Amino acid sequence: MSRPSTVTGLLLAAGAGRRMGGPKALVELHGEPLVRRALRVLADGGCAPLVVVLGAAADDVAAALPAGVHTVRAPDWGSGMGASLRAGLAALDGDAALVHLVDLPGVTAEAVARLVAAPVGPTALRRAAYDGRPAHPVLLGRTHWDAVAASATGDAGARAYLGGNPDVELVECGDVADPDDVDTPEALARFTGQRDNR
Known part of the structure; x- marks a missing residue:
């Protein structure tokens, strides 16, 4: 009998959050740091194990993590999301990463x-x-990891590899999720207000 496939939840949380005024991983939404909220979403969605890529304020972010979460430090995190993605993929095992x-x-x-x-x-x-508009999150099978890492530069992450790739399967999520990032205090306030008014 073949073993079931595993999907590792890979959370990129290394940024300094300059426009936010501090690392977004530590920003709280309804009393919960965004890093914990994101990990809960991954776990509740079926991902295991969970891996967080750390960079800015790494010790503080690590201290906010729940038990059992693995961490990877991206030494060159300041060069952009690509560095975090490369560090994360290099540390993984398993069949696929979300x-x-x-x-x-x-x-x-x-x-x-x-x-x-x-x-x-x-x-x-x-x-x-x-x-119909592609966004996050992204599921990457192991056979794609090397090519994704090779193309991940600056803040582009996997964008160059995924863009126009005929093998990408789009999964519609517009009825259950919102893809907008929260980069500033104003964006966070808008997001909180939208949720509170529903």
């Missing part, structure tokens, strides 16, 4: 579950879409 960003509080466990619902193997390549 890559999530710490500043996307509108991404839900339901969206993650849709990406991992179909059989997941090392060749899987899926991306959440919102009204």
